[in-house]
Amino acid sequence: MDMQISFLDRLFDSGLLIETGVEGLYGRSGEFEGVIAAFERLIDRVGGEDGAEAIRFPPGMNRAFFEKSGYMKSFPQLAGTVHSFCGCELDHMSLLKCMEEGNDWTGEQKATDIVLTPAACYPLYPTIAKRGNLPVSGGLYDLQSYCFRHEPSNDPARQQLFRMREYVCMGTEAKVTEFRQLWMDRGVKMMEDVGLSVEIDVANDPFFGRAGKLLANNQRDQNLKFELLIPVTSDVKKTACMSFNYHQDAFGAKWGLNLEDGAVAHTACVGFGLERIALALFAAHGLDTRLWPENVRKVLWG
């Protein structure tokens, strides 16, 4: 009898993803990376005329900014702080003894000033605030980085380290809500152009605990977050491959992002989950990119 081989196993067998022994932590083959690079070039073409400022932050951010962001209030279970050994030679000998004996040696590690970036735009807000007031016409930024979320899972679309491409808009309410609508329309068109069936739905973030349910309900009621859903591992429970978030003036007020006329900036971000989009393409068109439909290959590789 045929075993039902899971999508993750098929990705491992094909070599597109490479096991590391940790759930949600995978190597990528050159072919997998080629799909991500091709989709990023598509994003560049679609968004390129908008004049966004490209900034690339590394996969870690200043812990002080992370603390101020409020992330530990909302998603404490997902955050990753970076810790290091800060001892002397004697401490080092104890550490090695502890490791040799197979005991937990990590308790002596001390938190550094760095936290893994939870979403590509987190380091942006304090960076822009430091520059001073924004012009009334606002600001537009193009970001990409590896992001970390501590949620081990055997769903290949839920990885602990994954890349997020983002555009962030800051300005008047009218400007940033128009920006969000523009990218919702563009996102649907882009996915259709690469042969993916999509729907857009209102959504909420996975806020922690019972108190988080109120935050989630509030977010849904106010239509602050939309997601673009595509089948990856299931046609029923689809995967969010893009998100469209309107922060009202909450981030502007928190970080001191002001327009030249004195108004607090509204902000919105649109994010592409690059691994999820690549996985959606492999799920829809098969694991060999050479056999993908000609029209899809043309959009991605010209």
Added chain:
Amino acid sequence: MDMQISFLDRLFDSGLLIETGVEGLYGRSGEFEGVIAAFERLIDRVGGEDGAEAIRFPPGMNRAFFEKSGYMKSFPQLAGTVHSFCGCELDHMSLLKCMEEGNDWTGEQKATDIVLTPAACYPLYPTIAKRGNLPVSGGLYDLQSYCFRHEPSNDPARQQLFRMREYVCMGTEAKVTEFRQLWMDRGVKMMEDVGLSVEIDVANDPFFGRAGKLLANNQRDQNLKFELLIPVTSDVKKTACMSFNYHQDAFGAKWGLNLEDGAVAHTACVGFGLERIALALFAAHGLDTRLWPENVRKVLWG
């Protein structure tokens, strides 16, 4: 009187690097990233005919493999372990209270299964070992990832999160030492082609503590590590922008990398410090890539 403005300040002022408030942790402008991308394409052209297998690991690796690697013996001060909150709702309330009071909240974080990658090739060895024996002709791999080293510094060439491109060769002693020599020759030629003055010298890793001095001396005496040095912040104290490492059969024995004829594989790796190379180019040719010498621009952008 003119102040001597440091290279790091000039990089901040030009916007090529972006301050984050943490030493050695910087954002990069689109122009900075364009130089890295161009240099990577040059690497692709020079190494492309060799048929290396491209693998891209995320910036974190399995902690069990990290522990086995022996990194904590040699460089405990540089490692970064990833820790997360693993508590319940009550723990969360305590955590938030702790943060509100401005106290250290990080002590309650627990180590996850993930450690930040210290060098791009660390996740490779266990991955290849798992595949079984290597052909006698060996294996060749093309890697790139963000790497972490906890060494806060105001030297822009010493960043805590930086990218390393690597080729790793596994096989007979003759094969891997030939590979290393090939890339030493290629590296010198590549740097000369982009107008950088280079020298190659024997080197050693920054092993921890007094016992580490023995390891360092041994590494130098056996010519196991060479570095390609280029002026970045100083013409006197040059910066290692490439390294060429021969591991003998130490990694082969540790990870169980065997050739089909039963011999333990020898291994060698050549690494490009991508941020350092970009900084060397900016230091040599100025902060505006449009004004770089025509022959250098031609090599990088065609």
